[in-house]
Amino acid sequence: MSATIHQLGPSRSPSLDPIIQLVAADLNHVNTVILERMQSKVALIPELAGHLIAGGGKRMRPMLTLACARLLDYPGSRHHKLAAAVEFIHTATLLHDDVVDGSGLRRGRRTANIIWGNPASILVGDFLFSRSFELMVEDGSVKVLRILSRASAVIAEGEVDQLTAQRQVETDEDHYLGIISAKTAALFAAACRIAAVVAERDEDVEQALDAYGRNLGIAFQLIDDAIDYASSAEAMGKGVGDDFRDGKVTLPVILAFARGSDEDRNFWREAMSGGRIDDEDLAHATRLLRQSGAIDDTIARARTYGQRAIDALGPFPAGKAKSALAEAVEFAISRAY
Incomplete structure (x- = not known):
């Protein structure tokens, strides 16, 4: 029988500690690669990249690569460089996203584009993308290269799709789920899947890890959507209501709009068009959002995707790695509480 969400009992809250402890030694190797490969004779590059890379991020995506490799008892070290490549892809997308969104805060700190300007942030993001592909080429696996390069393209497609859907309050739920499956979940899925490639496992194992990462990524993003309206700036590391003021039509808004009165819908149209953004x-x-149940239902959908992630781990043997990966899902969901 597969595990289910919220079976940790009352003694403690879900945590990333098990996965952090599981991969601690491997993550040290990954951090060494990251620090080495973000260097450049152009001083602004490591300065700007380091601001974000050393800025308190959890390294969740590279940790997933490492934990999935541990799940498969992979004895080698190829996953160190590939986990660093995953982190570089993620960091590059964050640098670009902050420029697109005009963000001022990330992880509770001023964003790179606010400090150094948009052109520098975009170009350093390009540098990190390039470094990630260097690491993939050094690994030598065409399959790994195909998985990560495809994920990079899908992420960009998702970001463009979200841009075209911005302020379009009639965006439907299926369209939105497609956007976050691309812009967020694709890298989670690829980060997990490449562990099966380096461990030389069959397609079924690849697909299981892909499903785990993809469903975790969707759950993760849906919780982010919910807490943008239901959390504090300190908890989020960004401004409360940023999505609202940016006209981002996320799932809570889609649900509230669909359920609202004519008056409510007019409010959402004005708000998402930028006409009503005051406190x-x-x-x-x-x-x-609360009256319509939109936040609660967004969290419920996240729990459904989280359960799918845990179910995808079903074929793998019990042990520390499997438990840590399952608890990582629990942690992603628990951020809403």
Whole structure:
């Protein structure tokens, strides 16, 4: 029987500690690769890259690569460089995203584009993308290269799709789930899947790890969507209501709009078009989201995807790695509480 969400019992909350402890030694090797490969004779590059890479991120995606390799009892070291490549892809997308969104805060710190400007952030993001592909080529696996390069393309497609859907309050749920499956879940899936490639496992194992990562990634993003309206700036590491003010039509808004009265729908149209972005408007939006059950239902959908992630681990033997990966899902969901 597969595990289910929230079976940790009352003694403690879900945590990333098990996965952190599981991969600690491997992660030290990955961090060494990251620090080496973000260096450049152009001083601004490591300065700007280091601001984000050393800025308190959990390294969740590379940790997934390492933990999945441990799940498969992979004895080698190829996954160290590949986990670093995954982190570089992620960091590059964050640098580009902050420019696109005009973000001022990430992980509670000023964003690189605010400090160094948009051109520098974009170009250093390009540098990190290039470094990630150097690491893939050094690994020598065409299959790994195919998986990670495809994920990079899908992420970009998802970001463009989200840009075209911005302020379009009639965006439907299926379209939105497609956006986050691309822009967020694709890298989670690829990070997990490449562990099966380096461990030389068959296609079924690849698909199982892909499913784990993909469903975890969707759950992770849905929780982010919910807590943008239901958390504090300190908890999120960014401004409360950033999605609202940016006109990002996320799942809570989609659900509230579909369930709202004509008056409510007019409010959402005005708000998402940029006409109502004051603090009072955000407070009203949050009330509508709660009254319609949109936040609770977004969290419930996240739990469904989280359960699918845990179910995907079913074929693998019990042990520390499997437990840590399951608890990583629990942690992703628990951020909403």
